Amino acid sequence: MDFDVIVVGARPAGAATAMLLARAGLRVLAVDRARFPSDTLSTHQIQIPGGALLRRWGILDKLIERGTPAARSVHFDAGPAVLRGDYAAHDGVDAVYSPRRTVLDALLVAEARAAGAIVEEGFVVEDLIRDGGHTGGGRVTGIRGKRKGATVARTITAHLVVGADGKHSTVAKAVRARTYRARPPLTAACYGYFADLPLKGGEVYTRPDRMVGLWPTGDDLTIVYLGVPVSRFSDVRRPEGFRAAVSEPGDLRDRIAAATLVEHLRATTDVPGLIRHPYGPGWALAGDAGLVMDPITGQGIGNALRDADALAAAIVATFDGDRKAFRAYHRARDAARRPIYDLTARFAAFRPDPAGEILFPALAEDPAQVARFLGVLAGTVAVRDFFSPANLRSVVGARGLLRMAAARAAARLFR
Structure with a gap:
């Protein structure tokens, strides 16, 4: 051989x-x-376990030396509430990197x-x-x-x-x-690099018809990601449609308007x-x-x-x-x-979860649980552990858990 x-x-x-x-x-x-x-x-994004592997292999510092910034905190705007928190350290890494x-x-x-x-x-x-x-x-x-x-x-x-x-x-x-x-492609994924769009960490905005993510990358640029239902691809694949879609959540409108799109917009439905x-x-x-x-x-x-x-x-x-x-x-x-x-597939389906109206406001009041939720997305906390009935009960209480179940049952009934 x-x-x-x-x-x-x-x-x-x-x-x-x-x-x-x-x-x-x-x-x-x-x-x-x-x-x-x-x-x-x-x-x-290199989620935290991936960053920990790069560190173990002796590569993470080289990636940082080449200008890749760390995102150690997250502003997660879920609509009903805003979660703010820092990533918990895992194997010596406490940040997401987006090279x-x-x-x-x-x-x-x-x-x-x-x-x-x-x-x-x-x-x-x-x-x-x-x-x-x-x-x-x-x-x-x-x-x-x-x-x-x-x-x-x-x-x-x-x-x-x-x-x-x-x-x-x-x-x-x-x-x-x-x-x-x-699973067939459910979303259109689009992203662009913007100058003059400073961040203190990562930002995520979820809405019933879109998800917007902002993360720092090299050359003092910010990558702005947009996910929408695949049926809306033609609306957002060009810069003007993309800007309109990512400007709606939260306080992004003025910041996006003041920022400069560099290079060309990337967009695909091959997901x-x-x-x-x-x-x-x-x-x-x-x-x-x-x-x-x-x-x-x-x-x-x-x-x-x-x-x-x-x-x-x-x-x-x-x-x-x-x-x-x-x-x-x-x-x-x-x-x-x-x-x-499976959790990713639920996000990509853009099916509103009425239980979020109960979960996220309660979650925002508990910094430790915010850190755990961010850990789910970063790969350091098991999905099944965070969304177990016992953990959800500790966040929203027994009555809140019943209300979440009832809200989901009603949504299925009228879907």
């Missing part, structure tokens, strides 16, 4: 996986059709190379090869592809091929990875939700290739980094003879992600 592992895709999931495997002493090749630095549609992908991805690729991985940029994978060198069925034993502009395809072999090539993964399609809990079985004979999946959710909760980069960490450990264990390592990776991934996957 030419390599122990070939990683297809060298953005966060792929570059981090390649880096960790190379650090563990494996022979690693990572390929990507892009050349770095390059931009891509992105949620930007430009031109910065983050290039840094991770550089770290993969520094660890000893070979990274080929501008390389397009055309197919996988199987036992005996044939495409089709059998164990995956490598890739076939070529650099952009080349006329002759190359065959490169490996004991394992990792698909870290996004939600439209070539690897996942080639192996026909089983998909489950799939499905799906989960794929993440391993099989000679192959495995990481990042959006294995599990993708609507960007409205900003989980993508953090999920990619956590997948890289867990999958790299599973690969090393498998090479050491542990036949159950991939199964454990699959189970742990789903157990950790499905609650936030």
Whole structure:
């Protein structure tokens, strides 16, 4: 075999996986059709567990040195009430970071190379090869592809091929990875970079027909994100419609009017939700290739980094003879992600939850519970723990819990 592992895709999931495997002493090749630095549609946010991994790997300080600011506090305007609080520290990290992908991805690729991985940029994978060198069925034993502009395809072999090539993964399609809990695109996701729009932390505004997020990024810019029902895509995909939509909540109108949109507006409706079985004979999946959710909760980069960490450990264990390592990776991934996957789908559906009229005003009066709620969104507090009946009762009281249940039942009755 030419390599122990070939990683297809060298953005966060792929570059981090390649880096960790190379650090563990494996022979690693990572390929990507892009050349770095390059931009891509992105949620930007590195939630706190992802930041903790970057810190452990010795990368977070380098990201900060490249101009990525920290957001340690959040202004969360839920409509019925405004929650203000700071993130609780987790593994030495107490902030969300929102780097430009031109910065983050290039840094991770550089770290993969520094660890000893070979990274080929501008390389397009055309197919996988199987036992005996044939495409089709059998164990995956490598890739076939070529650099952009080349006329002759190359065959490169490996004991394992990792698909870290996004939600439209070539690897996942080639192996026909089983998909489950799939959800169609429900939102239009749009964002732009604004100058002269200062923030003290992050800001989130939720309304029945939109979610607006503002986060500091590099070059003293603010990324302004807008999520709306997919039916409204044509209304917000251009700068004038986007500005109108993000100006409505709270006190944003004057600040957005005074700010300058730099670069072009990014907008897409290609935001499905799906989960794929993440391993099989000679192959495995990481990042959006294995599990993708609507960007409205900003989980993508953090999920990619956590997948890289867990999958790299599973690969090393498998090479050491542990036949159950991939199964454990699959189970742990789903157990950790499905609650936030389902919560994200509820946000993306833009179905008003009348229980929020009871929950959020009570929550705003309890700083400790505000911190826990922010921890849910940042990935440090389990969804099921925060939304358990016992915890909700501690926030709104027994009568409040009954009122929340009654409000939701009435909403279902008249929907």
